[in-house]
Amino acid sequence: xxxxxxxxxxxxxxxxxxxxxxxxxxxxxxxxxxxxxxxxxxxxxxxxxxxxxxxxxxxxxxxxxxxxxxxxxxxxxxxxxxxxxxxxxxxxxxxxxxxxxxxxxxxxxxxxxxxxxxxxxxxxxxxxxxxxxxxxxxxxxxxxxxxxxxxxxxxxxxxxxxxxxxxxxxxxxxxxxxxxxxxxxxxxxxxxxxxxxxxxxxxxxxxxxxxxxxxxxxxxxxxxxxxxxxxxxxxxxxxxxxxxxxxxxxxxxxxxxxxxxxxxxxxxxxxxxxxxxxxxxxxx
Amino acid sequence: xxxxxxxxxxxxxxxxxxxxxxxxxxxxxxxxxxxxxxxxxxxxxxxxxxxxxxxxxxxxxxxxxxxxxxxxxxxxxxxxxxxxxxxxxxxxxxxxxxxxxxxxxxxxxxxxxxxxxxxxxxxxxxxxxxxxxxxxxxxxxxxxxxxxxxxxxxxxxxxxxxxxxxxxxxxxxxxxxxxx
Numbered sequence: 323x324x325x326x327x328x329x330x331x332x333x334x335x336x337x338x339x340x341x342x343x344x345x346x347x348x349x350x351x352x353x354x355x356x357x358x359x360x361x362x363x364x365x366x367x368x369x370x371x372x373x374x375x376x377x378x379x380x381x382x383x384x385x386x387x388x389x390x391x392x393x394x395x396x397x398x399x400x401x402x403x404x405x406x407x408x409x410x411x412x413x414x415x416x417x418x419x420x421x422x423x424x425x426x427x428x429x430x431x432x433x434x435x436x437x438x439x440x441x442x443x444x445x446x447x448x449x450x451x452x453x454x455x456x457x458x459x460x461x462x463x464x465x466x467x468x469x470x471x472x473x474x475x476x477x478x479x480x481x482x483x484x485x486x487x488x489x490x491x492x493x494x495x496x497x498x499x500x501x502x503x504x505x506x507x508x509x510x511x512x513x514x515x516x517x518x519x520x521x522x523x524x525x526x527x528x529x530x531x532x533x534x535x536x537x538x539x540x541x542x543x544x545x546x547x548x549x550x551x552x553x554x555x556x557x558x559x560x561x562x563x564x565x566x567x568x569x570x571x572x573x574x575x576x577x578x579x580x581x582x583x584x585x586x587x588x589x590x591x592x593x594x595x596x597x598x599x600x601x602x603x604x605x606x
Numbered sequence: 607x608x609x610x611x612x613x614x615x616x617x618x619x620x621x622x623x624x625x626x627x628x629x630x631x632x633x634x635x636x637x638x639x640x641x642x643x644x645x646x647x648x649x650x651x652x653x654x655x656x657x658x659x660x661x662x663x664x665x666x667x668x669x670x671x672x673x674x675x676x677x678x679x680x681x682x683x684x685x686x687x688x689x690x691x692x693x694x695x696x697x698x699x700x701x702x703x704x705x706x707x708x709x710x711x712x713x714x715x716x717x718x719x720x721x722x723x724x725x726x727x728x729x730x731x732x733x734x735x736x737x738x739x740x741x742x743x744x745x746x747x748x749x750x751x752x753x754x755x756x757x758x759x760x761x762x763x764x765x766x767x768x769x770x771x772x773x774x775x776x777x778x779x780x781x782x783x784x785x786x
Contacts, residue, residue: 335663339696342671346692349678349685350746369625369680376626446681448632448644450748453682482682489682496750516748517643517756 370487373444373455381582388582395473434590435548438463440470442581443487447519452492454478456584459486469547469587475554475576476500476547477584488586494519494578501545502553504533509542512553512572519578522554524570531568533559539572548587609658609715617653617673624650625680628771643760647767650677650687651739652775654695655732659706659713663699670695683747690742694735705731720776728776733769740765 330337440462444455458464460483470477470490478492493500493514500512502524510526524539537556543549554572561568632644654670674688681687702710702718705727713722720728740761748757 335667335696338664338667339692342667342692343689346671346674346685346689350689353684366679372625372680446629446632448646449681449683450744450750451682496748515753516750517753519644 366484367486370443370455370457370484374457374487377441377443384580384582387580391473391582398473436588436590438586438588440464440488440584440586442584445578445581447492447494447578450516451495451497452519452578453481454490454492454581454584456488456490456586457486458586459484459488461485463588464488464586465588467546467592469589470584471547471551471587472576472581472584475552475574476541477576477578477581479546480586490584492578493522493574500547500553501542502539503542504531504539505537506531509544510570512539520573521557522572522574524556524572525567527568527570529561529566529568533568533570535559539570546589546592548589613653613657613669616656617669620650620653621673621676621680624648624677629681643756643763645760645763645767647764647771648740648743649768649771649775651691651694651736652732652772654691654698655735655772656717656719657698658715658717659702659710663696666695666698667692686743686746689746690739693742694739697738698735701731701734720780729769729773732772733765736768736772737761737765740768 438458440456440458442454443457444453446452446454454470454477456464456470464480464483466480466483468480470479476493478490478495479498480488481491482489491498493512496514496516501509502512503509504527508527508531510524512522512524514522527533533556535556535558539553539556541547541549541551541553552575554574557571557573559568559570628647628649632646650673653673654666657666657669670691671688674685674691677687677691678684699710706713706723716722718728718731723731744757744761744764745751751757
């Protein structure tokens, strides 16, 4: 026993060092998966409040830019609206009726999305996993795994929630991949290589699909994002000789550097869908 | 001011500086670096570097761990900063012993600085530990060594900016610390 105490006293520093490093490694390994626990996160009250104070100051300098982005988003939405309701000729009426029919059977029942606005109080683009802190928490109805979109494209998913703040893992993250589709319906997935915030890669596109620079890429209904939200436009196409698949380098349509307001999207059918899928998994 | 209060104030000041200003550089003040990696100076290990000479290793380790966790809580990195900071806190005493001519316990109530170490040894001491810290942090964070040139460039660019800021800090605050 005495030698044991002597041993501890002699190597106390080394033992403490190893213990603290092991604690850190445990904390790191908890967050390596998306289902990790939130022990330390910027959604806690202290850092959330600090970020909120800073963003209150900076807020006024971005008002002009924000106005412009709201105007252009309004324009886009108005264009969509007019496309649904404009009918001068007989042909247009037929199209409108068809659309209405689709709405009443599929869309409204299958995917009901609820949008909530939130202000971004902290943001980063320069790490391998970037996080966004927003000033809404579970008191405002925000929950884990909800999608975050901006007026121009996709942003990320909520990973930590506290009472008044939540932090979202941005799509600029090496941990997270987003299912995506081309204009003609070809499905692949989008990943980020951890380097430039204005460049993402769409993988697994077969070679026979013709893609040109400038083509748009959208979200699919398989991902946790609502379908048909723009992700970005293709910058250049590269063919991998090894497996005859194409890599599409694309420019995300969201400007991750000046996010000011985002929408948090709740999928009301998500719980039901997950329950069904889990019950399928457990059966042999 | 006692050493404890001074170090506590320095802790708060460095956390605020790191979290509120330095982390935002790439977002707010440097929009398009066009191909060059986005780097981030991390000056918060300076808190460990400037603890008094005679601080025992266990106190260094615990304060390094707290510092790392504090930064982790702000940056959502959950333990990576704590890991890197505890590592350099463990090595700090050995590096100082190798660089200083006298026993560390002879420097009573003094912090490492350019007045009692000189520019040369201090820069060697700080740049070695800072580079090690950045290497660990960015390595663990990306955990993908397929594009190692990019990773190394990011580490070196971050470490150089950090060293620049540390030198500025020393030039600004040296006179007050040297009198005590």
